[in-house]
């Protein structure tokens with residue numbers, strides 16, 4: 073007899089992880105693959121972080137920490153909020169998590185009941201939807217497009233005919249890199265406060281912006297939950313470390329959840345991350361490289377027939393319209409991988425309605441890789457055109 077598998081686990085795969093697995097298999101067999109699929113900085117953690125990690129290992133300091141995180145790191149983040157955003161917050165409100173992924177689970181469990189309705193801006197980072205589904209929360213997809221710069225605004229929210237319990241926003245967003253303008257950001261957060269809609273603001277791409285600095289929801293809405301991570305700006309993906317800033321009345325609730333779900337976030341990562349704040353110059357120089365890569369792509373892609381993409385104001389993604397070439401972005405990405413050695417994510421990961429007409433390129437790689445990728449893409453698309 074086959075024993076049952078819980079229905080709540082029937083969620084979509086995270087397609088980018090599937091593409092990465094296929095790409096890694098091909099690399100292991102000797103294929104020369106350029107990775108533009110995964111949102112991962114090609115530069116590794118800063119040197120000072122590694123030095124601190126070595127000391128922690130030598131001194132064998134790796135027991136559990138408090139469930140809410142290592143006190144020195146929480147204090148260091150308080151200073152960062154003061155310096156970077158001019159926001160004064162108590163370190164009690166900062167909760168260290170196992171990546172921002174751990175923070176999603178903790179925040180969703182703490183404020184949404186099964187059956188609640190949460191608005192998601194589509195195209196969206198897929199894990200929001202998939203985690204919410206697994207815990208029985210209903211999703212309202214709020215589709216955005218070029219018309220509003222791939223971000224929502226107050227009018228869009230006012231026109232919804234469903235009462236929302238929560239709204240997830242991300243500026244810069246993944247997959248588009250688009251940002252919400254300051255005035256619109258303020259209006260959205262005001263509207264949510266008036267309508268008692270809980271805002272979860274994913275601020276993981278803060279620090280990686282090309283025109284204006286990103287705004288934190290903390291400045292405009294006292295009930296918002298802020299989620300951030302050491303994965304992107306700080307280049308520490310595999311260290312699995314993130315954080316949240318939560319309203320006072322949620323601290324104990326989340327502490328109880330964190331104690332039971334995770335005990336504590338990875339200790340070596342917490343101890344080492346304190347040193348990341350000494351390395352902001354090194355980290356900012358990575359952002360300059362992303363800016364160069366972005367400029368190259370924005371200049372070269374139109375020359376090879378890819379003329380339409382979302383405004384990439386931040387993060388390290390270009391969400392490119394490929395509707396002139398396909399209505400099946402997953403097959404296109406499979407062909408790009410096997411025929412051109414390019415690992416790229418299909419838009420279907422982020423949008424089940426229109427994603428077949430888009431692909432997402434990550435430009436967090438080296439400038440050399442980006443230039444080589446454009447050449448391969450050009451050859452691939454020229455062949456595709458001539459075969460039609």
Ligand SMILES: Cc1ncc(COP(=O)(O)O)c(C=O)c1O
Nearest residue numbers: 111171172173197246301303314
């Ligand atoms: C928008 C967004 N949020 C969260 C994450 C998860 O990051 P982590 O769990 O590594 O902090 C990612 C990763 O790509 C992301 O793009």
